[in-house]
Amino acid sequence: MLTMDYTKPNTYKGIRWQVIFPLLFSWLWHSVSGQIHYSIVEEMRKDSVIANIAKDLGLDIKQLSSRKLRIVSRDSEKYFYVNLDNGNLYVKDRIDRETLCRAAATCFLAFDVVVENPFNIFKVKIDIQDINDNPPVFYPDTFTIETIELTSPGTRFALQNAEDLDIGVNSVQTYKLSDNSHFSLNQKIRSDGFKSPELVLEKSLDQESQNIHQLILTALDGGNPVRSGTAVIQIIVIDANDNFPIFSQEVYKVSVNEDIPVNTTIVSVNATDKDAGTNGLITYSFTKTSGNVHPSGLFSIQTKSGEIKTSKRLDFEETMNYELSVQAKDGGGLVSHCKVLVEVIDENDNTPEISITSLSSPIPEDSAPGTMIVFIEVHDKDSGENGEVDCNILEETPFSLILSSENYYRIVTTSNLDRETVSSYNITVIARDRGSPPLSSRRIIRLEISDVNDNPPVFMKSSYVAYVAENNLPGASIYRVEASDPDYGENAKIIFSIYSKELPVSSYFSVNMENGVLYAQRSFDYEQHKEFIVQVNARDNGSPSLSSNSTLIIRIVDRNDNEPKILYPENGESAVFEIVPIVSEPGSLITKVVAVDADVGHNAWLSYNFIEMSEPSYFTITEHTGEIRTSRSFQDKDLLKHKIVVMVKDNGDPSLSSTVTITLVIADNFQQVAPKISNQTNEDHQTNLQLYLVIALAIISFLFIITVMLVFVSKCKQPKPAPYLGPISTNLYPTVDPRILSMYSDGNLTLPYSYNVCVALDSCENDFTYVNSKQEVPVENLIDADDSGLGNENERDTSSNTAIQCWARSIPVLLYNPGSLMIVYLLQLY
Structure with missing residues (x-):
């Protein structure tokens, strides 16, 4: 193994050190196995250079783009990126160690660097070093201690620890107490190595002279510069209760499975108090803490028994450890604290996830055996055997699955392909973990095979019928013809056109050559044109081009755009007079209104009604025939002249109407x-x-x-x-x-x-x-x-x-x- 070390100063000086040395390497390992280890500090500025990763990997910078160098990771790729022009590894986004790893002793981000031609994978691990960017914080920031005035000097009062998200020397190192005449501060080292502050009574208290004492407790960390946090200690002096509750253990540890049922007791804390009566009664509660120490609502505690139960389901993948702070308070107001550490044990409750990193589709049918078409990554959130995954192709296909590294697989061709036999494949990849019972998932990968232009466009029908309402807007779309081509790419791109031997089709219609949408070039009138017949041609964009034809019949649909026309009586400028014999019997036909409508169907159905006539009514009109008849016999005292207005209305929507005014004169003859x-x-x-x-x-x-x-x-x-x-x-x-x-x-x-x-x-x-x-x-x-x-x-x-x-x-x-x-x-x- 080849080892390369980068030294760094033992200490740094706060913000000034971060500005002067924004990048810190503690050590670098580069071995033949392709593993690299960097070390950086948290909170580095965006676009800070970490290292020249191409040089460390021994790659030619000029070939980074052609070899498709890239970072593959679920979590780390949002924090780092590689510049393919110079091979440097940069910080992409703010890295907060406390957010990533909380209080863990070590914190690192790992990712894989993948290159092709030839294919290779390098594992990179980056340690995130802590800096002093978080001050100590007390939860709560005000403590209340109740003690009797007879408390003897030397009595110790346990205080709440300060929480610091930083670790190591940057965490809480010491505590200080404000000056006073009754109390001093002692720092007790617990079994877990942390310092716990204790308040020591140095001088007897006198409740009559002063019943409340307020002190300032300061927590200091070991960073440079030093950060601190304060809390107010309020001491209430009372009588009697002189014994504190004592827990049987300072730290309780328990391990639970993540699938533990809700409302299950995981541990019981116990504290005793030597006092009698109400001073010896103890109640248990959680104290407010920071971070994930006590997620709200996950756990509950019985105030009398001290039983701690789960309130919600636990998730190992979300949080592996919980730290609960429990307080025991007796009836006299004295409190003690302990910690409960809960470790969550992983269960096989996550199925493997299959991600496609690279896919070549479509591929030519003459691709040589061994051509890589898919590069996939398999990941399982579980740990141990529950997170180990095996992959296979489910069906029989001319492809095989090859393991490239721990979590990466390649799918390559194993034989020649023939698109005329099979035009596409659905490759089902199944991933199964090694848990008990095992969980599995599958991913279907669609692979298309490219072809030559050997199929003409095909219409869905040999002929189409389109219906267009008259009075349409010029330029509006009226129909769409569709054709398909089983070829791919330009060979399947269809160009539409229309023509007709009977009429200048361009004056009436146009077609979108790309999608086959037909547009009207003018507004149509059903009373003039009732039907058009055009030919639609579909031609692909292959070489040579292939085409086919279909017939499109366009039928104009009537609309109610013509109002009824009254033929009789003529509705001219002069009034229309009709003589009604005075001796007419009820129901006698006087005259008939005759009207026509140029529309058809329901639009031409006419109805006749009176809209204006004298009162009382002497006449009626038949709604569907327009016949006007007498409704009663006439007498000498009746009016001789009656003016009526007849409205002729069609059955369209909306309906149109015309009117005619008729003057009916009751007399025996015209001279009268x-x-x-x-x-x-x-x-x-x-x-x-x-x-x-x-x-x-x-x-x-x-x-x-x-x-x-x-x-x-x-x-x-x-x-x-x-x-x-x-x-x-x-x-x-x-x-x-x-x-x-x-x-x-x-x-x-x-x-x-x-x-x-x-x-x-x-x-x-x-x-x-x-x-x-x-x-x-x-x-x-x-x-x-x-x-x-x-x-x-x-x-x-x-x-x-x-x-x-x-x-x-x-x-x-x-x-x-x-x-x-x-x-x-x-x-x-x-």
């Missing part, structure tokens, strides 16, 4: 109700008539000026005798139903109704005459009927009425027929 209707029409259009008059005057003025200018220009250029137009025919426009004439007797005839025009030279004559081909009804008769029907009690001036009526009827006609006005003006000019 014409004046009523005419009056109502006049009232309805009274507001609009003023606006129409203003617009008409403006248009007439404008057309007159234009006409004069055109005639003047025409005469100046080419004077011609005016052509003979002849008398104005009364048949310029087709005739209309006289009922319509009576409805619009105020002259507000809306397009597209036509009428005849007669021009009169006398202003007292009617300028416009309405003629029916079947029956002529003079306008004067309609006016007379209007006057009588309305029941106007005021007498009217006949000549004034005639002029006003002529002017009122002329303006709307001129407004709606500018052509007639042009003819009149041309005739007058010529």
Whole structure:
């Protein structure tokens, strides 16, 4: 064995020494077996250099990256790392010895250094040396001692020890007591080698002169610089009780299995007191301590009997040793202390863990036998035989498991592979420990075999059907086609495309070439396009490329986007009137609302309902046919005119609707109700008539000026005798139903109704005459009927009425027929 020593000073000087010498090597062993031993101090700064591990291992620094040098450990890799550029081992994170090892005499971190090409493993062990970074601490920091005033000088009072997380010379070394006239301090060396402070009474106490004494107890460690901790000792002077409880043992030791049942008694402590009565009654309790000395809730103690029981399950892997501090207090307030050391014995309660350190997958099918594909680590948290593990491959495969070192295995190929026979392997590795009974675990390793491009993409179906709701958003995804390729890598990468011989597919659809998602390029209308047929091509990225095709049928689904259209009665600008015979029986058909909907299915199912009608109700409507019928017989006192609003609603979601307003007039014949209707029409259009008059005057003025200018220009250029137009025919426009004439007797005839025009030279004559081909009804008769029907009690001036009526009827006609006005003006000019 080759030994290499690195010397260090025997002492150090606190923080200054840590700054000047951040790295401390006590010794280094480097043997042919590949083991290295370093020694460092705790709390080293991050990125501090420990050593050049590559040099110590005899490795070429230039080959560290190619040989994949790395640290393999469950616990140590978070504290150290290796720089592959220079081979130095660095501190990765703060190392606290007390956290890692608590009060153990030795503390070390171990890890494995793995290199490849060729493969080798080196074990590295790093001792963590303690520094004085923790001061002594008293738990609790205030002690109360009760003693009688008759206590004789020389009496000793046991005090609580100070706890120091450091070890060795850095732990508690001595105690000091503040100056006083009654007490002194004695340091007793216990059987375990630690110093225990005792308070010695030097002078008799007098309860009447002073019943409470307060002293300061200081604990000093041996570090440099020295750290200290203090506690307050409060001495209460009472009468009588002059004997302390005495434990049968100062230190109790017990060993228990980690699988011990909860609430099992592990040890009983016993203390006696020579006093009698209440002063001799002893109660037991735990005292508060630091660290893992007394984990809260793990143990409990019976206050009267001193039995210590487990309160929770113990775990050897978490903590192997527990230190319990027990206090015995008599009825007079005197206390004594002892320690209970509990050692946990390991049980085989942890299964081995299999970790994959390196995996080469996929591997070519032409890989030579002996090729390493997997490098695994096996670890068991148990100790001894319970932590020794054996590994094997469970099934028959062309692979074998080779032990590389204590906890590492390699899986290598043993024969040639053929992907056309087997494309992948599931290698089951089973790890079994040597405990009693043994525990085992298994890990399935998936290994893929690479191949050449010998399979074209395959669609799941030969044809697909996609449904797209109309009025979709342009650019929205509507379907996804999927194809698979049993090849691997680029050979299995599929590129999608679409085409069609019947339509410019790019104007309607696009496809994501990577995932096969089809997008709509425009919004579709079911009423225009109901179905599209496109071809989808899937081509892999191999060399040479292979492809396949599938048919995609895209069907447009109807949405409720068309409101019902009412065909009858026409819902124009004019009100719709229907005459209801006054002698109609209940249930008589009056009229029928007819509507259609451009949608299909439920969206085209129509229902008819009243949404506005006079009260009381005289009519009903059939919901599904739109038939309007009488609901009761009519009487003379009933209203003659009823306005109803019919709503036609489809069955879509949300539903759309249209409305039509119908005026139902109860009468025996049309002439009976014409004046009523005419009056109502006049009232309805009274507001609009003023606006129409203003617009008409403006248009007439404008057309007159234009006409004069055109005639003047025409005469100046080419004077011609005016052509003979002849008398104005009364048949310029087709005739209309006289009922319509009576409805619009105020002259507000809306397009597209036509009428005849007669021009009169006398202003007292009617300028416009309405003629029916079947029956002529003079306008004067309609006016007379209007006057009588309305029941106007005021007498009217006949000549004034005639002029006003002529002017009122002329303006709307001129407004709606500018052509007639042009003819009149041309005739007058010529």
